[in-house]
Amino acid sequence: DGGITQSPKYLFRKEGQNVTLSCEQNLNHDAMYWYRQDPGQGLRLIYYSQIVNDFQKGDIAEGYSVSREKKESFPLTVTSAQKNPTAFYLCASSQTNYEQYFGPGTRLTVT
């Protein structure tokens, strides 16, 4: 089955710890994206990558970091510098600049 997987579905961390969220796709898409969603709000772009070994900041990149060493993988690290890390994180991939396909999301809770 082709698709996007995110793991884990739920993640709990203590404040001050870095945490890495996984995103893998087997759709052979070139572009991958990370979004953050807060309750009652739309999706805000954190980082995106058009090709391997290259990525760009989105609208809310502060406190986050990414890598794109493989086409299939685009992990997101939420660092201790992110002031409000508790949120629902969504990964997406795309072969064009238009239609993006999303994973099931990871809900991160930091206490």
Added chain:
Amino acid sequence: GQQLNQSPQSMFIQEGEDVSMNCTSSSIFNTWLWYKQEPGEGPVLLIALYKAGELTSNGRLTAQFGITRKDSFLNISASIPSDVGIYFCAVSYGNKLVFGAGTILRVKS
């Protein structure tokens, strides 16, 4: 940044009713997309629109790309309980998508 205005913010309708929601922008865009998100899941692409004036259907869903390229509409006919969720519009902006804040749909059975 670019902003999309989605309305209504939420809807609570009776099963079997038709639903209409829209998305507007102050700027022109050449691609409009509609997504549905169910609770705790990622958004699913419903319809993509690439041509001004285009009307596209997907089952009970119909979406239109406004002729001015500044708006789009999504209609759902004969709503059923599984239609509940958040419906997002999105536009293509360079290498990215910009999303509206969403319309929350609840259905009374």
